[in-house]
Amino acid sequence: MKQLILVRHGKSSWEYSVNDKDRPLLQRGINDGHLVAGAFKERDIIPDAIFSSPAIRAMHTCLIFLRQLHFPYGQFEINNELYDFSGEYVLQFIKNLDNSLNTVMIFGHNHAFTHLANSLGSRHIDNVPTSGLVQMGFDTDNWNTITKGTTLNTIFPKHLK
Template identity: 30%
Template structure:
């Protein structure tokens, strides 16, 4: 099964009266999410299930990604993924149904989780910071997500939006 981890796209700070949970994407974020979704779809990295934080910027990222997929994943919006720790992310994944899975979340938890879940780190200078719209595609040899442990995921690819200008 594939495990696809995505940090939400670039958010807007135009309205400083908004609660952090309610901040939308900015134009750059929307464009980055669209490019990432097209790249994922073009390479067959389309999940069966998508787990997403309930923060507006994460929900918008997931929606834009899914617009690029011919087959739409079953989506579960989970408040516990908002600024989740690696242990919380792992617990939410363990409750997911079998099949390729995407998680859309936030830093610092997403960066830490990506590092902990991977057998080996990608040789990408941006991996440690896991910038907005960063995407880690990995594979696990399990029949059920309930058995997932840190270190189980084998790297397939790691990309950031800036990379896609060259890759597309």
């Protein structure tokens, strides 16, 4: 069985005149990231691998989770394919994952994550919110063959406040 955990980056700031990849998190994004990471930690799931989009807001959200999960900083990877808004490149990334990895966590962006949560999961989600987490399971041993799986868990900040 393979498990995929999608985490949308926290709420970002539009205050600064920077390119999209360089936008930082708002304080709310930081707070919500800690809230969701803490709730996820209680489930005692440690991913085999963690990957992040190269956008600052996604990497910062990822670092919050790494710290909460006590995941070694040197063992997560940044991948340009995860800076995707349609889901096409993220899906290709997922299908090319090493089959020795059973539980993978990915940090990235909407609309890609809402699209993937709905096309791969079993529960319709109108919108994966900022700092939102969707965990899905697939009855396969090969990432390349994943199709429709089961939505195992969602953790959204508004449900924790």
